[in-house]
Amino acid sequence: MGSLPNAKRSITPNDIAALRHMLSDTNAKVLSPSDAGYSASIARWSRAAEKPAGVSIIPTTDGEVGLAIKYAHENGIDVAVKGGGHSTAGASSTHGGLLIDLGAAMNKVTVDPAKQQLRIPGGALWGDVDAAAWEYGLATVGGTVADTGVGGLSLGGGYGVLSGELGLVIDNMVSATVVLANGDIAVASETENADLFWALRGAGQNFGVTTELVLQAYPQGECFMGMMVFAPTAENIGKLVQAANELHGIRQTSEGPATKAAGRTMSLMGIVKPPPAEGKTAILVLVSCNTDEATGRELYKDFIELGPMVNTLGMGPYTQVNKQVPAITGMRSSLKGAAFVMPLREEFVHQVLASYEAYTAECEDAKESLVAWELYDPCLVAKLENGCFANRGHHFNSLVMPMWSKAENDQFCRQWARDVSNMFKKEIEAHGETASAGIEGGASVRGKKGAVLLYGNYDQYDEISKDIFGEHYERLAQIKARYDPDNMFNKLFPITPAAELFE
Numbered sequence: 001m002g003s004l005p006n007a008k009r010s011i012t013p014n015d016i017a018a019l020r021h022m023l024s025d026t027n028a029k030v031l032s033p034s035d036a037g038y039s040a041s042i043a044r045w046s047r048a049a050e051k052p053a054g055v056s057i058i059p060t061t062d063g064e065v066g067l068a069i070k071y072a073h074e075n076g077i078d079v080a081v082k083g084g085g086h087s088t089a090g091a092s093s094t095h096g097g098l099l100i101d102l103g104a105a106m107n108k109v110t111v112d113p114a115k116q117q118l119r120i121p122g123g124a125l126w127g128d129v130d131a132a133a134w135e136y137g138l139a140t141v142g143g144t145v146a147d148t149g150v151g152g153l154s155l156g157g158g159y160g161v162l163s164g165e166l167g168l169v170i171d172n173m174v175s176a177t178v179v180l181a182n183g184d185i186a187v188a189s190e191t192e193n194a195d196l197f198w199a200l201r202g203a204g205q206n207f208g209v210t211t212e213l214v215l216q217a218y219p220q221g222e223c224f225m226g227m228m229v230f231a232p233t234a235e236n237i238g239k240l241v242q243a244a245n246e247l248h249g250i251r252q253t254s255e256g257p258a259t260k261a262a263g264r265t266m267s268l269m270g271i272v273k274p275p276p277a278e279g280k281t282a283i284l285v286l287v288s289c290n291t292d293e294a295t296g297r298e299l300y301k302d303f304i305e306l307g308p309m310v311n312t313l314g315m316g317p318y319t320q321v322n323k324q325v326p327a328i329t330g331m332r333s334s335l336k337g338a339a340f341v342m343p344l345r346e347e348f349v350h351q352v353l354a355s356y357e358a359y360t361a362e363c364e365d366a367k368e369s370l371v372a373w374e375l376y377d378p379c380l381v382a383k384l385e386n387g388c389f390a391n392r393g394h395h396f397n398s399l400v401m402p403m404w405s406k407a408e409n410d411q412f413c414r415q416w417a418r419d420v421s422n423m424f425k426k427e428i429e430a431h432g433e434t435a436s437a438g439i440e441g442g443a444s445v446r447g448k449k450g451a452v453l454l455y456g457n458y459d460q461y462d463e464i465s466k467d468i469f470g471e472h473y474e475r476l477a478q479i480k481a482r483y484d485p486d487n488m489f490n491k492l493f494p495i496t497p498a499a500e501l502f503e
């Protein structure tokens with residue numbers, strides 16, 4: 001690929017005319033800011049992540065994506081790619097550049113029942129995947145909220161309710177079709193462009209426009225699921241922490257580290273102000289358990305016996321698991337991740353609760369915010385080694401999600417997310433070693449692979465690319481030099497192409 005200057009420019013009226021001409025014989029739409037559909041195209045899950053693109057292209061094929069990308073590359077135009085639009089850092093938006101909006105038309109999932117594989121266009125949402133697979137009694141690891149995009153979530157790693165049993169989304173990736181910076185179309189798999197395939201599985205947003213993913217699926221039945229809501233009393237918190245530690249704590253077994261639930265369940269324990277509690281702070285336990293009802297009730301016995309004020313536990317189709325969290329629209333929001341290890345400490349939950357109470361009391365606009373401990377079984381993810389994902393360890397992810405509506409509160413709400421994330425960092429520094437002692441690789445909280453303790457898809461604040469990609473950064477820079485030497489795909493944890501290529 002020829003090398004162009006790194007500076008990227010905005011779209012001009014001449015560019016729009018040229019793109020319209022170039023794509024006139026295709027089904028792609030070229031939307032300027034005055035066209036119907038443009039506003040929907042630049043809308044994002046978080047209003048705070050929206051930017052005015054110079055032009056939005058709505059492609060229907062990878063060939064159309066290739067033409068637009070080639071034009072942008074040759075003319076040094078800034079490019080953003082939108083999958084499901086859930087990046088809260090604005091990584092799928094461009095101020096004045098060219099937007100490739102995959103979500104509008106490239107989203108029809110097809111199923112190969114013989115191979116049990118799913119062909120997923122780059123703009124599909126997880127709800128599209130779940131629904132298509134379910135028709136054949138199949139499922140794969142996917143996002144826990146159905147309206148999240150497959151593109152960004154998969155290319156950054158991808159945790160889902162089946163991760164305890166099947167690993168990350170990238171652990172189930174069979175191949176990917178990618179439009180490269182020069183407009184060429186490449187297929188990446190273990191046997192074809194294997195270096196690109198390795199890079200896509202963890203740093204995928206840096207290497208091109210992924211127009212199709214093929215994911216392995218598995219036979220799937222109904223699940224035990226639902227929510228329990230508890231008042232945040234000291235007694236409840238003590239017993240909930242105990243129950244969570246019992247169910248999700250990692251023990252050393254003869255077969256390696258494992259949890260009591262043996263990968264079959266994920267629960268999210270969150271501090272929220274949910275509607276059933278009339279806006280009062282509550283502890284939410286959201287259950288997604290891949291078992292029959294009797295097994296599920298047995299696994300969650302300690303939680304159920306506490307007598308939650310809301311209890312919706314029961315069996316339902318797998319498609320419902322990822323719809324338990326209602327789709328949220330029209331808010332400003334940002335995600336901040338943090339890592340934690342089991343066992344949880346009751347005192348720490350109280351500290352986070354106190355911070356949440358103070359923050360939501362000070363800012364009425366922020367009352368939809370939440371903090372969640374994502375409790376799944378990390379043992380399989382820690383064991384697998386696919387791709388460049390650098391966060392494989394015996395730790396868990398927590399999620400700090402401020403949500404608010406007024407731009408004047410941006411700074412205040414984001415600062416709270418930073419503060420809580422720092423509380424998690426301090427907790428793991430102070431207690432992580434003790435907590436993880438006794439499990440294989442647990443002498444260090446980072447496990448034997450030296451996990452970075454950051455999940456790039458959650459951590460889009462102050463972290464830099466080397467924090468996220470860890471020891472894989474240098475190899476990624478080499479691969480970047482081969483596939484995107486002008487650093488065209490640079491919106492999320494950019495990778496500077498290596499100056500020299502080594503074979």
Ligand SMILES: Cc1cc2nc3c(=O)[nH]c(=O)nc-3n(C[C@H](O)[C@H](O)[C@H](O)COP(=O)(O)OP(=O)(O)OC[C@H]3O[C@@H](n4cnc5c(N)ncnc54)[C@H](O)[C@@H]3O)c2cc1C
Pocket residue numbers: 045080081082083084085086087088091092102122123142143144145148149150151152153154155156157158159160204205208209210211335457458491492
């Ligand atoms: C409500 C909510 C729930 C979430 N739940 C989970 C969860 O269960 N598990 C989990 O692991 N993460 C979860 N996340 C985090 C999620 O992984 C990130 O927000 C991710 O960026 C979403 O991908 P997207 O396609 O919707 O976002 P977008 O904003 O469209 O894209 C994010 C990044 O990926 C790039 N990108 C998107 N599609 C493509 C493509 N096809 N080709 C190339 N680049 C592309 C974009 O350019 C951008 O850099 C959640 C986030 C939210 C807001």
